Amino acid sequence: MTELQIKILLVKYFLKKYEDFVVGSEFSFQFGERRADLALLNFGYLTAFEIKGARDTVSRLGYQIESYKKFFDFCFVVCEQNNLADVRDAIPKEVGILLADCNGIKHIRQSKCFKRHDKLILTSVLSVQKLNVLAKGTYLRSKHDLCKFISKNNSLEFLRKLSRDDFIEKYGMVSRLMKQETTLSLTSDDIYTITKKAPSPLKKRIT
Template sequence: MSSTKILEPQMKATTINYLIEKGQLTSKDTIINEFTIGDFSRRVDLAVVAKNRLYAFEIKSESDTLSRLEGQIAKYLEYFDKVTIVAATKHIPKILRIAPKNVAIWEQKNNKVIVHQRGKIIEIMSQELLLAFMRTSDLSRIAKDLGVYNSNRSEIIYSLRELPVKKIRKTAIKSLQSKFELTNALFWQKAEGIVKIDDLKRLSPYIEWFKRNIDPYHSGSNELVIDLIFQGKVPILETHEDKPTTSSLNQSSQSSSVSS
C-alpha cells in the first residue's frame, strides 16, 4: 500500500506547530508566508520574526527537488539570522552533505519533527540588506527625522548610509512586523490549538495589500477579502514595490488550498 505524500502546506503547518510547542513562536511574533527577498529573486516558504531575530524556513516536500537548494541557502544566509531546511525523509542525506553547519536541518516524518542539525544564529548586520526589508514609506519617515525629504527610494537609502546599523536593524524589524500585522492578527485569531492547513491562507502576503489598495476603507470584512483572494476574484495587478502580481496571487491560492 502506497503512503500519501505529505505536501508543502501540511509541512508548513507542522513546522509552525513545532515552533509553538517548543516555545519558539507565540502570538506576539510575526509569521510571513511566501516572503520574497533579493529583488524578488527568491521566495522563502516561511519567515519568522521572533525576539528581534529573523528566521527563514525552506520547505522541501517529497514532491520537490533539491536543484535550487544551494543557491537558496546562500541567499537566505545573507538576509536571515538563522536558516532552517525542513525536508521529507528522502532529502535528508543530500541536505546533510550540502548544507553548511550553521544551517539547521529538520526532517518531517509522520507530522513529527526530527532535528538532524541545530544550526546557528548569526545576526545580519548589513545595512544594505536590512534596508531592503523596509517599505519606502518607512524609509521616508526615518529620513524626515534627519531632515531629508525625498520620495526616491535609492536616494533615501543613500541619505541613511551614516545611521548606526543597530538602529537600522531595529527599525527594519519593526517595519516587517507592521507590514504583516493584519495577516498575523487574522492568523492568530483563527489558529486555536493545533494549526491546520486552512489557517495558512490567513497568512497570505496579499491580504494586507488588497485591504490597503483595493479596499482602503475596509468596506469588506477580513473574511470576505480572504475569500476574494483565494477564489481568484482580484483585479489584474502590475508589479511594483509591495504589489503582488496576478500570477503570484494564483500561486499562493493554489499552494494554500492543497489539502493533506
C-alpha cells in the same frame, strides 16, 4: 508531502514551542528577488524556513541559503527523510535542519546565529514612505537609491531592528488572528491568513 502540508506542520510546531511569536508565509525580501517559505520572529530574532519536500530539487539550495544569511538571524531547511541526505550535502553545517513527517517536526540540527547582514537588503523590505522619512527630505527617485542612501547613513543594528519592527507591522495582527481563531487543527485557510502576496511575480532586479 506538499509544501502546504509541511507549512501546517511547522506552524503547529511553533504553536507548541513558543507562547509569543509572529509568523509570515511567502515573505519577500531583497527587493522582491527572494522569498522565504516561512519566516518566524520571536525574542527579537528573525528565522527563515526553506521547505524542500521529497520531490523538490536541492540544486539551488546553496544559493538560496546565502541570500537568507544576509537578512535573517537564523536559517533552517525543512525536509523529509527521503531527501535528508541530499539536503545535508547541499548546505553548510552552520544552517539548521528540521525533518517533517506524518508525526510532526523533528529537530535535526541547530542553526548558527548569522550576524553579517547586508544593510542594503535589510532596508529593501521597507516601504517607500518609510524610506523617505528616513532619508529626511533627500530627493531620490528610486527605491533602490533610497535604500543605498539609508544603508550608508545608518548602523547595521539600527537597520536590523527597523526590519524586524517592519515584519511585526506586516504580520503581527494576522498572526494574532490566526492564533485566536485556530487550535492545533490547522487548515490551509490558516496558512493563507499569514501569507502576503507579492504584487507581481518576482523578477530579478536590473541595475
